[in-house]
Amino acid sequence: MTIADPQLTLLNSPPAQAGEDRAMTIRDHLRDAIVDRRLAPGTKLSEAEVGTLFDVSRTVVRAALQALAFEGLVKSERNRGAFVANPSPEEARQVFDSRRLIEPGIARAAAGRLSPGDIATFRKQLIEESRLLAERGALARRAEIRASGDFHLLLASVAGNVILHRFMEELVARSSLVIALYGNSGASSCGHNEHADILAALESGDGERAAQLLVTHINHIEADLDLRHSTGLPLREALSR
Amino acid sequence: MTIADPQLTLLNSPPAQAGEDRAMTIRDHLRDAIVDRRLAPGTKLSEAEVGTLFDVSRTVVRAALQALAFEGLVKSERNRGAFVANPSPEEARQVFDSRRLIEPGIARAAAGRLSPGDIATFRKQLIEESRLLAERGALARRAEIRASGDFHLLLASVAGNVILHRFMEELVARSSLVIALYGNSGASSCGHNEHADILAALESGDGERAAQLLVTHINHIEADLDLRHSTGLPLREALSR
DNA sequence: TTCGCCCAGATTGTATGCAATCCTGTGTGG
DNA sequence: CCACACAGGATTGCATACAATCTGGGCGAA
Missing domain, CATH: 1.10.10.10 (Winged helix-like DNA-binding domain superfamily/Winged helix DNA-binding domain)
Structure with a gap:
């Protein structure tokens, strides 16, 4: 088994x-x-x-x-x-490079399309994140990573481009995998309420600022990782590379 | 049959x-x-x-x-x-929006990584494009669209991010479909040798200029399309929308 | 002992058969 | 004449059977 x-x-x-x-x-x-x-x-x-x-x-x-x-x-x-999948540190870097490239554009697009309903959905999302952030335990940590990804997916959804949304689905999923692999569980993985700041920028219609905050946010996420060495090396794959 | x-x-x-x-x-x-x-x-x-x-x-x-x-x-x-697939004009727009977002970043990344071998490959690619551009007939037109896409794929390959490369593969393929569907065959679909200009910018290490030229290039491609009405309406899908 | 070979078990790759669903055209009733 | 229902045919969804390939252990020879 x-x-x-x-x-x-x-x-x-x-x-x-x-x-x-x-x-x-x-x-x-x-x-x-x-x-x-x-x-x-x-x-x-x-x-x-x-x-x-x-x-x-x-x-x-x-x-x-x-x-x-x-x-x-x-x-x-x-x-x-x-x-x-067992993403290498290099793959992990490429994931975040891709996000740094794509997400600012998504933020700018979303800023111009944010409806009151969207704002309500975002607020519910942020509340859920706060709730999980306060909780303790590995299970809450998992849920927190997931919820953090949902925020970014919600953003992509608001931007209204289904192709970019699908790209983001993939990038967020891979990010979660990378965080689980390389995250320094010591620091809060997505800790600060940068999401709230981003939403505030969006609400004020300042897409450029939202984009800027998003890049900083992604940098923070990546900075919390330890990409120096590969974990364990699962026997076989150590040789096939 | x-x-x-x-x-x-x-x-x-x-x-x-x-x-x-x-x-x-x-x-x-x-x-x-x-x-x-x-x-x-x-x-x-x-x-x-x-x-x-x-x-x-x-x-x-x-x-x-x-x-x-x-x-x-x-x-x-x-x-x-x-x-x-029978992409709608809206989907077509989203394809080009996505490309305008992603490709400039790819160009900037490629500018810093262009090797002599890459340049040689690019030159061969441009020669092939010129050859096809000179030819007449629907068959050459097809090959031209394809070759034009290969240029962008080559660029993504040089940029060195496999995730973005795969995204571009999808976007280029869908672009070809869109061009085939909505292209004004009158104008040369990807005509001018903008590709050569982009390569020149890359060679001079000016990634920013390459990115700029690339956006202009994408705009030209999209401008050559007629996205006002859907073609033909293939029976069933005319009703399901 | 160590290396190489070979065979058995396990797992994936592919083909095929059957059930479920959908489309089409025909017939019946209004 | 039209609307509806239904049956026949065709196509996909899924399960299963068989073939190909890989893995790991045992055996024998150097």
């Missing part, structure tokens, strides 16, 4: 999914587990095992794994299987 | 593929066909039919189609099948 018991929490969804797309459901559950680090980087995702856990055939599991491989959360090797 | 005879040219590859990944091979051939507009937007890509053309089972075809759906070149509808 290579997959440990935390995975059993994957199955907290209504067992009888309606005629929806089961592959995408499994993809979402796996992605949550990866981003939350319930599935550690490098973990093998056996088709048969995942299929058993979700009670589907390997066919739909393969579709889900292919989707995750596309997002960069899973690395699929021919005839060897799929593994939870 | 919903797929017309031009598709037969898909099969110009060595019939006996080595033990490689056949799904990705099929994906690449289909993508080429879509970008070249040998497969018109809205065309149904029947699993059985594609499988017959490439002599594989539907399983492999499904994987290829799923990959193309991720890239946005194919729209897959549950229980209905996969269709060549």
Whole structure:
């Protein structure tokens, strides 16, 4: 049993999914587990095992794994299987470089499109973040990382460009993975309420300032990481690089 | 026979593929066909039919189609099948908005990393573009669009960020589709040798100027489009929107 | 002992069969 | 004549069976 018991929490969804797309459901559950680090980087995702856990055939599991491989959360090797991605420090840097490039533009676009409804949604999001920030424990830390990502996703959603939104979905997910891998758990990972400052800038219509704050924010997130050495080196991948 | 005879040219590859990944091979051939507009937007890509053309089972075809759906070149509808994407004018605008946001940053990054080998590759690329630009005929036009995209991909490759490179792959592919759909074939689609100017700026190490030229270039490409009305309205999708 | 080879188990890659869903055209009732 | 219902055919969704490949251990020879 290579997959440990935390995975059993994957199955907290209504067992009888309606005629929806089961592959995408499994993809979402796996992605949550990866981003939350319930599935550690490098973990093998056996088709048969995942299929058993979700009670589907390997066919739909393969579709889900292919989707995750596309997002960069899973690395699929021919005839060897799929593994939870184990981003190198270099990859981590590229993730943040990409975010520094894209997110300011998103902020500027969002500033010009912010509706009262959007503001309300943002406020709810910030309250949730504060709540999690106050809590203690690894579980709250996971939820905090997740919620922090949701803020950025919400921003991309407001910007109104579905392509950029999808890019940001991928970047945020990979960021969560990177933070889980390289984060100095000592410092609050996304601590300060920079999100609130960003929202304030958006509300005042100052997209340029929001963009500026966002870059600073991303810098803070990256500065909290320790990208000097790769973790552990999971046996095999130490040689294949 | 919903797929017309031009598709037969898909099969110009060595019939006996080595033990490689056949799904990705099929994906690449289909993508080429879509970008070249040998497969018109809205065309149904029947699993059985594609499988017959490439002599594989539907399983492999499904994987290829799923990959193309991720890239946005194919729209897959549950229980209905996969269709060549038919981007709306709004989607087209978002593609170019995304490029205006991302490509300047790529240019700045590339300016600081341009090696002599890169320059040589760029020169070869420009020569190929000039050659195609001089030629006449729809076939040369296709190749020209493709080559123009390759220039931008090369730029992203030099920039050295694999994530941004993949984003650009998607954006360039979608741009080709959009140009094929909305391009005023009257004007030269990517005409002027702006690419040469961009390369010159890069060579002189002036990343800022390269970024500026790139934005102008993208604006020119978009300005050559007619995004006012949707083309033809492919029956079904006319009602579903 | 150590190296190399070979075989068995396990896992993925692919093809195929069946069930579910959707589209189309035909027939029936209003 | 039109609207609706339904049945036939075609296509996709999914599960399963088989083939190809990889992994790891055992055995024998140097």
